[in-house]
Amino acid sequence: MKAEEFLNLLAAAGYDFFTGVPCSIIGDVILLLEKDPRIPYVPAVREDVAVGLAAGAYLGGKTPCVLMQNSGLGQCLNALTSLNLIYKIPSLLIVTWRGYPPKPALERSEGADKDAPEHLVMGKACTKLMDCIGLPYRELSPKNVAKSIEWSREMTSQRQIPVALFLPRGVLQ
Amino acid sequence: MKTTAVLKTIMETLKEELVVAANGRVSREAFALKDRPQNFYMIGSMGLASSIALGLALTQPQRKVVILDGDGNVLMNLGGLPQIGERLPPNLVHIVIDNETYGSTGSQATISRKIPLEKIALASGYPVVEKVTEEKDFKLALERCLEKKGPSFLLVKVEAEEGPEGLPRVSHSPVVIRDRFMETIRRGVLQYAPTLLPSPATGATNAKTF
Numbered sequence: 581m582k583a584e585e586f587l588n589l590l591a592a593a594g595y596d597f598f599t600g601v602p603c604s605i606i607g608d609v610i611l612l613l614e615k616d617p618r619i620p621y622v623p624a625v626r627e628d629v630a631v632g633l634a635a636g637a638y639l640g641g642k643t644p645c646v647l648m649q650n651s652g653l654g655q656c657l658n659a660l661t662s663l664n665l666i667y668k669i670p671s672l673l674i675v676t677w678r679g680y681p682p683k684p685a686l687e688r689s690e691g692a693d694k695d696a697p698e699h700l701v702m703g704k705a706c707t708k709l710m711d712c713i714g715l716p717y718r719e720l721s722p723k724n725v726a727k728s729i730e731w732s733r734e735m736t737s738q739r740q741i742p743v744a745l746f747l748p749r750g751v752l753q
Numbered sequence: 754m755k756t757t758a759v760l761k762t763i764m765e766t767l768k769e770e771l772v773v774a775a776n777g778r779v780s781r782e783a784f785a786l787k788d789r790p791q792n793f794y795m796i797g798s799m800g801l802a803s804s805i806a807l808g809l810a811l812t813q814p815q816r817k818v819v820i821l822d823g824d825g826n827v828l829m830n831l832g833g834l835p836q837i838g839e840r841l842p843p844n845l846v847h848i849v850i851d852n853e854t855y856g857s858t859g860s861q862a863t864i865s866r867k868i869p870l871e872k873i874a875l876a877s878g879y880p881v882v883e884k885v886t887e888e889k890d891f892k893l894a895l896e897r898c899l900e901k902k903g904p905s906f907l908l909v910k911v912e913a914e915e916g917p918e919g920l921p922r923v924s925h926s927p928v929v930i931r932d933r934f935m936e937t938i939r940r941g942v943l944q945y946a947p948t949l950l951p952s953p954a955t956g957a958t959n960a961k962t963f
Contacts, residue, residue: 666797
């Protein structure tokens with residue numbers, strides 16, 4: 581899927597305030613947001629600041645979406661647990677999945693595509709972290725993007741908590 | 754200057770402004786002095802009051818938003834200052850009550866004893882920066898910061914005092930704090946008419962003011 585199509589799906593679902601910290605996996609989406617006069621995008625200095633900005637935008641009547649790499653998820657844990665979850669402030673978190681765990685068969689093979697060392701621990705832990713704090717999430721694949729974005733809107737409005745969509749490399753062109 | 758006296762002046766001066774109050778003593782004092790639906794007491798997420806308030810100020814450009822912050826909070830999210838300076842919301846007032854300690858955990862020192870937060874605010878792009886050390890100067894400085902086109906930054910140097918044990922905790926649940934805060938925003942009170950931004954009356958959306 582092209583970055584433009586991805587962004588259009590998010591906008592069509594009602595997300596109207598964007599903030600975050602770039603990752604190469606969603607680099608093109610952020611470049612588009614920077615130029616798009618329809619949708620506000622605030623480049624954040626850190627991922628938990630983005631979560632805070634999004635929370636303020638929600639209080640102000642917006643439907644926020646935060647973009648980040650999974651390396652920034654750890655930065656956000658206190659904001660998610662002691663702000664979003666207790667005040668019931670929803671946000672869609674689009675979390676790029678660096679250090680995506682290779683499938684067992686691939687892991688054994690010589691040519692297994694491993695990410696840089698700094699991503700491997702969080703790559704294995706990031707979805708478990710979501711389980712630990714009780715945040716719903718889904719893994720994006722080329723086939724489920726539209727449905728997953730739809731699901732995120734249903735979840736955020738029903739449960740009024742953040743949800744994460746994990747985005748591995750290869751889903752966006 | 755005492756923290757309670759400073760916050761009392763602030764709470765008596767405010768009208769319909771939205772307030773985001775940092776965790777710890779600041780929230781507890783604000784709650785004890787004048788609980789109002791326009792107060793968002795941030796009981797956790799230390800450091801993020803300025804960022805929550807920025808998101809709010811950008812999406813509610815017709816309302817004045819006041820951050821009641823502390824030195825420990827500002828230092829924990831120092832990036833929050835240039836984050837505000839980059840967007841320059843004219844409707845944002847950032848008040849920092851600086852007692853140079855982590856007051857709620859037993860008055861351990863912060864580094865603001867040596868580090869001038871007002872200079873960081875100035876370098877971060879706040880067009881209005883004031884520092885007050887004498888109580889007699891505070892009210893006028895506060896009024897200037899509330900009236901001028903912001904974002905404005907008001908650093909108030911206060912005495913370090915005993916912890917807030919005597920102060921009640923905020924008794925509303927977080928969800929109640931959220932609900933009444935959002936309700937007061939939905940009701941809407943126009944208290945700030947930005948001259949350089951599109952007026953809501955022209956049908957322009959908030960997003961265009963970014």
